[in-house]
Amino acid sequence: MNPKLAQKIAFVFLLIATLCVIVPVLIILFIIVKQGYSAITWEFLTTMPRDGMRAGGIFPAIVGTLSIVLTAISITLPIGVGAAIYLNEYAGDNALTRIIKLSIVNLAGVPSVVYGLFGLGLFVIFLNLGVSILAGALTLSIMELPVIITTARGALSSVPQSFREASLSLGVSRWQTTRYVVLPNALPGIMTGAILSIARISGETAPILFTAAAFYVPHLPRSMFDQVMALPYHLYIMSTQIPNVPKNLTFGTALVLLMLVLAMSLVAIVTRVYFRKRRKW
Amino acid sequence: MPLKKIDVENLNLYYSSFHALKSVSLSVAPNRITSIIGPSGCGKSTLLRTFNRINDTIEGIKITGEVRIDGSNIYDDGYDVDALRRKVGMVFQRPNPFPLSIYENVAFGLKIHAMASGAVLDAIVEESLKDVLLWDDLKDKLRRSALELSLEERQRLCIARLIAVKPDIILLDEPCSALDPIATLRIEELMVELKKKYTILIVTHNMQQAARISDDTGFMLLGELIEFGITSKIFTNPAMKQTEDYVTGRFG
Ligand SMILES: Nc1ncnc2c1ncn2[C@@H]1O[C@H](COP(=O)(O)OP(=O)(O)OP(=O)(O)O)[C@@H](O)[C@H]1O
Ligand SMILES: [Mg+2]
Numbered sequence: 108m109n110p111k112l113a114q115k116i117a118f119v120f121l122l123i124a125t126l127c128v129i130v131p132v133l134i135i136l137f138i139i140v141k142q143g144y145s146a147i148t149w150e151f152l153t154t155m156p157r158d159g160m161r162a163g164g165i166f167p168a169i170v171g172t173l174s175i176v177l178t179a180i181s182i183t184l185p186i187g188v189g190a191a192i193y194l195n196e197y198a199g200d201n202a203l204t205r206i207i208k209l210s211i212v213n214l215a216g217v218p219s220v221v222y223g224l225f226g227l228g229l230f231v232i233f234l235n236l237g238v239s240i241l242a243g244a245l246t247l248s249i250m251e252l253p254v255i256i257t258t259a260r261g262a263l264s265s266v267p268q269s270f271r272e273a274s275l276s277l278g279v280s281r282w283q284t285t286r287y288v289v290l291p292n293a294l295p296g297i298m299t300g301a302i303l304s305i306a307r308i309s310g311e312t313a314p315i316l317f318t319a320a321a322f323y324v325p326h327l328p329r330s331m332f333d334q335v336m337a338l339p340y341h342l343y344i345m346s347t348q349i350p351n352v353p354k355n356l357t358f359g360t361a362l363v364l365l366m367l368v369l370a371m372s373l374v375a376i377v378t379r380v381y382f383r384k385r386r387k388w
Numbered sequence: 389m390p391l392k393k394i395d396v397e398n399l400n401l402y403y404s405s406f407h408a409l410k411s412v413s414l415s416v417a418p419n420r421i422t423s424i425i426g427p428s429g430c431g432k433s434t435l436l437r438t439f440n441r442i443n444d445t446i447e448g449i450k451i452t453g454e455v456r457i458d459g460s461n462i463y464d465d466g467y468d469v470d471a472l473r474r475k476v477g478m479v480f481q482r483p484n485p486f487p488l489s490i491y492e493n494v495a496f497g498l499k500i501h502a503m504a505s506g507a508v509l510d511a512i513v514e515e516s517l518k519d520v521l522l523w524d525d526l527k528d529k530l531r532r533s534a535l536e537l538s539l540e541e542r543q544r545l546c547i548a549r550l551i552a553v554k555p556d557i558i559l560l561d562e563p564c565s566a567l568d569p570i571a572t573l574r575i576e577e578l579m580v581e582l583k584k585k586y587t588i589l590i591v592t593h594n595m596q597q598a599a600r601i602s603d604d605t606g607f608m609l610l611g612e613l614i615e616f617g618i619t620s621k622i623f624t625n626p627a628m629k630q631t632e633d634y635v636t637g638r639f640g
Contacts, residue, residue, distance in 0.1 A: 200447055269484035273546070275442060277497035277553050278474030287500060288486065 146359025171335030178244035187255030195263040215253035220313040222250045227317040241331040243319020262296025295382035299375040306371035312339040393418040399453035410611040421588045423598035426608035432591040440476040477555035481562040483542035485534035497553035516552040520544040540571035560590040
């Protein structure tokens with residue numbers, strides 16, 4: 108075949124492949140917005156469901172999701188960043204670190220429903236936390252740990268070795284070097300990773316199914332030990348468990364969840380771009 | 389016995405199984421510039437980096453022998469490495485200022501070591517920048533990012549950052565290799581100025597540089613210190629054949 112023609116065909120094929128990525132995103136957005144936007148009112152966002160979820164709002168589900176997710180990230184972030192610092196800045200290459208790294212990889216591969224069962228067994232039953240925000244958050248935090256560790260390690264590794272050497276060569280200890288040189292420079296990367304993690308776990312259903320989520324709770328959570336409604340689970344209930352839910356309520360809920368996730372991803376992207384621009388090394 | 393700042397005795401260093409320094413012994417007198425020359429890969433940087441133990445964390449490294457600084461062996465168990473590095477500072481090949489302001493760069497070590505604050509800190513920053521001849525140019529730009537500076541200015545800033553914490557010994561690993569010839573000459577002048585206060589060791593590829601500024605010179609080859617002595621002697625009347633071949637450019 109004529110190489111010019113081959114190039115054209117390849118180009119067109121690659122372009123189509125790329126468009127295939129955008130199309131589903133647009134279709135999903137289009138359908139959800141089209142069917143759901145009529146439900147989005149101030150009342151929908153700030154009131155309790157009524158008439159067995161067939162009317163009213165989704166306020167408790169929003170609050171429930173936010174409380175589970177924010178609790179989860181505040182557990183997983185310090186542990187994950189701590190582990191990343193240890194692995195990147197301190198650990199030598201020995202059997203223990205190899206086992207740790209292998210565990211992280213394996214943890215990342217566990218299906219989320221398995222985390223749900225594990226959380227049920229360990230937190231809900233064995234530790235007797237009951238179906239609660241705390242149990243759900245702990246389950247999610249373990250699920251998200253490998254992601255946090257991996258992104259934090261990436262952020263730490265991107266800090267040039269020459270910064271560490273410069274600091275050490277001034278007699279600054281290794282911990283102080285980590286604290287005052289490495290961490291501040293890795294922070295934007297760590298924070299974007301954390302925000303993306305929040306976005307990701309906001310939509311998770313399986314891990315909170317047995318550990319935190321409730322079908323219906325007529326009040327807002329009063330403590331960490333309360334069950335809560337959660338957006339993804341609420342969506343599942345409305346679409347499969349209750350007959351005659353107005354379609355726009357279901358899609359409206361999906362839209363809120365989607366917007367929450369997209370907004371957080373956007374924040375993460377803006378943060379990253381902002382710090383990329385300022386960073387000159 | 390002559391005054392010795394650094395005294396190296398029978399130093400061997402292995403990167404895993406690779407023998408990078410072979411029975412190196414030498415002594416460095418205070419307030420002199422000592423240069424280490426030799427072909428690429430002969431172990432110059434490795435030797436320099438043993439003096440502030442910045443190689444300590446490399447996987448599989450093994451060091452035998454003694455490096456005595458002010459009389460005590462820095463490789464003794466329990467020797468305070470952070471204190472050592474405050475005394476023995478280092479300037480690197482690529483200028484490596486932190487991504488902070490000019491002021492914060494110079495103040496960095498002082499703040500962390502809680503050596504000074506407030507007006508005293510300002511004064512030390514000023515004095516350090518004056519010592520490296522940056523003060524007049526930068527005194528109105530102290531809040532600007534250090535990354536806006538030219539390479540030469542960055543390297544001077546790195547030296548200022550170091551002398552602000554008042555080391556005793558300054559190690560420089562090819563400090564001019566990223567600089568143009570004029571900047572190189574000016575940094576050389578600076579080193580000659582600095583030797584009044586500090587003991588200076590410099591690794592260089594540039595034989596003219598070693599000849600111009602150093603009092604003593606060591607020539608290394610394949611991990612061995614072939615010859616060590618007064619610079620003029622090394623360059624004009626070396627004792628060893630290999631040294632002569634190298635300094636006359638007949639090496640290879
Ligand atoms: N971390 C390391 N692990 C294994 N080998 C190393 C390591 N660092 C250096 N070497 C080896 O040790 C030898 C000496 O290296 P060194 O960097 O000290 O040489 P140098 O004289 O400074 O060279 P150059 O002039 O190129 O800077 C080289 O053969 C190098 O490959
Ligand atoms: Mg070198």
